[in-house]
Amino acid sequence: MSTDSKIAIRTATEADWPAIQLLDSTGFGFHPSAADKTLTRALYKPEDIVVATDGDQVVGLAIEFDMEFTVPGGHQVPSRGITWVSVAPTHRRRGILRSMFTRLHQHIASSGAPLVALTASDARIYNRFGYGPATVSEGISLHRRFAEFRPEAPDASGVSITDAPTAATLLPDIYDRWRLATPGVQKRPQAHWDHTLADPSEHRADASGLFFLTHADGYVSYRHRTEGHDSIVEVDEFVALTTDVYAALWRTLCGLDLVTRIDARQHPEDPLRLMLTDYRLVRTTRRSDRLWLRIMDVPAALEAREYAADLDTVIAIEDPFLDAGGTFALTVRGGKATCTPTDAAARITMPSDVLSSVYLGAHQARTFSAAGRIQAADVLEIHRFDVAFGTARPAVLGYGF
CATH class of the missing domain: 3.40.630.30 (Gcn5-related N-acetyltransferase (GNAT))
Structure with missing residues (x-):
């Protein structure tokens, strides 16, 4: 869907704060207290915010910010978070969300962050952008x-x-x-x-x-x-x-x-x-669901975590939103992975939102396979994948954002 030609996508300025807070209040149904406003201004800067405008009216917004969280094995991964995603009810079905997300994710990709996270108020929105529910x-x-x-x-x-x-x-x-x-x-x-x-x-x-x-x-x-x-x-x-x-x-x-x-x-x-x-x-x-993840860089993300068992497979990741997918040889030895692009035939094929869901171990590949969202050479391939992606501690969301 293309964005309405009257809609401009840009970085926010200090002058946009009142309109940003009004749109967020309208979208989520509450008026922020003085304490809420103080927290918001402490956590986010205008340069972190993408807004959509129709003339001088802010009709869409999304905030991107620095985040660091733990992946299996205890490694800390510098990532990006997204919050306050809103589109005005007066401007639905005009491609505003996709345009804002395209701009945000182009910036995130240029930063080199392998992962981006959000919490979803509506579970129907984010799969098409490569996000999957990663904690329960x-x-x-x-x-x-x-x-x-x-x-x-x-x-x-x-x-x-x-x-x-x-x-x-x-x-x-x-x-x-x-x-x-x-x-x-x-x-x-x-x-x-x-x-x-x-x-x-x-x-x-x-x-x-x-x-x-x-x-x-x-x-x-x-x-x-x-x-x-x-x-x-x-x-x-x-x-x-x-x-x-x-x-x-x-x-x-x-x-x-x-x-x-x-x-x-x-x-x-x-x-x-x-x-x-x-x-x-x-x-x-x-x-x-709690935390939703999107894998921005498949090799970097898969090499950042540790694994419960050795594994040799070839995975094909479909990513129509950012074209960050491809076919990768994934080899795990002693808990450590190497992941490299390959021309070999895939043993397991899945969309990027599914890989994001299984990444922390909260969901299993066999469940997605039963739902028709993962295709594999055989059931043993799925079993070995699940064993390797198992975790000693269950994944949880630390705090809501």
Whole structure:
């Protein structure tokens, strides 16, 4: 789709900020508080923002910014993030999003970043641009009063009740050690910490201010909310470097005697339900994608991570948006990969959004094969691919952006 000839795509200026914030508010349905505006101005500069204009009216925007996150094996990969993607409801179906994304991704490609990430408010938009959902989370609900831990479950000590000023001194270091070991977790800017720990009242949604439980190797931040006569704990963040700390934090949450229910978000592989005597007590309330990735440079991205098994294959990647695909020989030895262009016949063929989805290990090639989105020489080729792309720790999103 070509862009309407009246629409101009350009870099934003300081003078565009009021229009940018108005369009973002309209697109996402909220008015930013003073604290939100302060955070935005701290995180993003006008030169990071692409806008679409119709005359003097801003009718589209997207922000590109520096990001660093962990890939399997614990390596930190400098990447780019995209956020605040909006098109005015008055200017739909005019090619504005594609034009903005073309400009953004041309710049990202010139920067040499092998990966670009976003979080998607609409799952139908981004596949055509080569993005795939790369982490998964589940919303869970636990009736605390019936929670009883199995005798085999870890029973570590060391959890403390922590006030907000003390938490502000402890949480960033714990998070940073956790993100260095956890695929998908991003480096967190200080401005984001300042905003989170200031706990603006506008972000509480009729719940309490934040409470904190801390351990040397983990923490939980949570809120209280009333529902009729029941007190509900809503977990805001849950970070644990080990399964012992994970269990210790959950045991402490379950020791909040006046609480009826605990609502949280966790990875589908989290072991909580297996630690309890009643497996059914942990009820899954929703399942959702979190981090979306796009691989910009196939060899650089595949060589940046580590692997669980040796592998010899040839992969063909289809990338109609940027033409960054091709056919590549992928060889893994001792966890390290080499990936080079080749003229050999492909053993596995997939579009770039699928490769992006399996990259962190949250999705498996066999599932995409069953859906008809991966073609392979045989089922063993898919199996070997999945084994190699397996990870010791599940990939998760560190913070929303």
